[in-house]
Amino acid sequence: MTIEIADVIITSPGRNFVTLKITTSDGIVGWGDATLNGRELAVASYLSDHVASTLVGRDEDRIEDTWQYLYRGPYWRRGPVTMAAIAAVDMALWDIKAKKAGMPLYQLLGGASREGVRVYAHASGTDYAALKNAISGYEELGFTAVRVQTGVPGLGQIYGVSAAGPGVRYDYEPAKRSGDRPSEESWDTRNYLNHMPGIFAQIREDFGSDLRILHDGHHRMSPIEAARFAKDIEPYDLFWLEDCTPGEDQTALRLVRQHSTTPLAIGEVFNSVFDYQTLITERLIDYVRSAVTHTGGITAMKKLLDFAAIYGIKSGIHGPTDISPVGMAAALHLDLAIHNFGIQEYMPHNEQTLEVFQTSFTFDRGFLHPGDQPGLGVELDEDAAAGHEYTKAYLPVNRLLDGTVHDW
Ligand code: KDG
Numbered sequence: 001m002t003i004e005i006a007d008v009i010i011t012s013p014g015r016n017f018v019t020l021k022i023t024t025s026d027g028i029v030g031w032g033d034a035t036l037n038g039r040e041l042a043v044a045s046y047l048s049d050h051v052a053s054t055l056v057g058r059d060e061d062r063i064e065d066t067w068q069y070l071y072r073g074p075y076w077r078r079g080p081v082t083m084a085a086i087a088a089v090d091m092a093l094w095d096i097k098a099k100k101a102g103m104p105l106y107q108l109l110g111g112a113s114r115e116g117v118r119v120y121a122h123a124s125g126t127d128y129a130a131l132k133n134a135i136s137g138y139e140e141l142g143f144t145a146v147r148v149q150t151g152v153p154g155l156g157q158i159y160g161v162s163a164a165g166p167g168v169r170y171d172y173e174p175a176k177r178s179g180d181r182p183s184e185e186s187w188d189t190r191n192y193l194n195h196m197p198g199i200f201a202q203i204r205e206d207f208g209s210d211l212r213i214l215h216d217g218h219h220r221m222s223p224i225e226a227a228r229f230a231k232d233i234e235p236y237d238l239f240w241l242e243d244c245t246p247g248e249d250q251t252a253l254r255l256v257r258q259h260s261t262t263p264l265a266i267g268e269v270f271n272s273v274f275d276y277q278t279l280i281t282e283r284l285i286d287y288v289r290s291a292v293t294h295t296g297g298i299t300a301m302k303k304l305l306d307f308a309a310i311y312g313i314k315s316g317i318h319g320p321t322d323i324s325p326v327g328m329a330a331a332l333h334l335d336l337a338i339h340n341f342g343i344q345e346y347m348p349h350n351e352q353t354l355e356v357f358q359t360s361f362t363f364d365r366g367f368l369h370p371g372d373q374p375g376l377g378v379e380l381d382e383d384a385a386a387g388h389e390y391t392k393a394y395l396p397v398n399r400l401l402d403g404t405v406h407d408w
């Protein structure tokens, strides 16, 4: 059997998604997520203009060979656009292989290593009262781990804080449909560093020591600022501090490590195992944060996580709403199968999205399971998808209070 058609489907049920549909000559369909937030059409073009025709006639079972053909073949390699496109092909081929085997994908990856995967939710609030309310709401829903983000005095809307008001928000969405250019936010690291330790202290006082607390610095600190912050917050026992420094400088985390035992996570903007080479071999991180969608798919992520395992480093796969339910399913199958699972990010998609993508995930007291449908367990309803036209959306741009462009 061979690949007969590779189609790209763009849909926007509240937010944009790019999905690859591969159909084999005997009619089996596989789905792959190719969504790159704010740059969706670049990946769609990469797939439909440069990849789709090269897939036709290939043996759908030769996943490793197809991966190498797409990675090494074009000469130009890596980068988020290329690696999201390769990821989509890879996921779709694994989906097909598992459907042909009549098994959920995790069985082909070695079978379940656990009963379910612990997930963390996004709790946020413009002030501590709103944040506390959100954390309580997630605890009531059964979550045992929450990422906490809150407003900082002197700053307006900032990364990670839902603009929708207090309470449990499933739909925090940073990409804004703001017309032809991104919206802008402002930032001051000094205000942030002065404010956040007190927030963690209050959370520990109000919620005790069992709750797993995570926090995302979103690449905004210099190495020495991050080192000081990681040291200051040690008493509050974070599960992890994520993306404390800009992602492209692997050696920045040496400084943070020298000064603190706060566990570190990084990698959502990475797209290759080579982005982690120093971080893993020098044990500068504790969790790998790549998205399956942005790091070359299941084939590449399995190798990356096996490499990390040798150094005692665990997974913390990226799972925001800009990862489609197909990409989320790929993450959940890997999470269930690998030995060095750490935690999985979970921002449930809105109802419109779940009408387009039918999932078989189950949530039980803080743990997700990908379900036992053959394949990834997610099917895209093409009629429903066609009802949601692509709408340009951008991630915000961030400026310091004096107007200097800063990392968002
Ligand atoms: O597209 C960007 C988002 O996925 C990112 O800002 C979310 O940092 C993020 C996270 O940890 O989920």
Ligand code: MG
Pocket (backbone or CB within 6 Å): 216, 218, 242, 243, 268
């Ligand atoms: Mg993040």
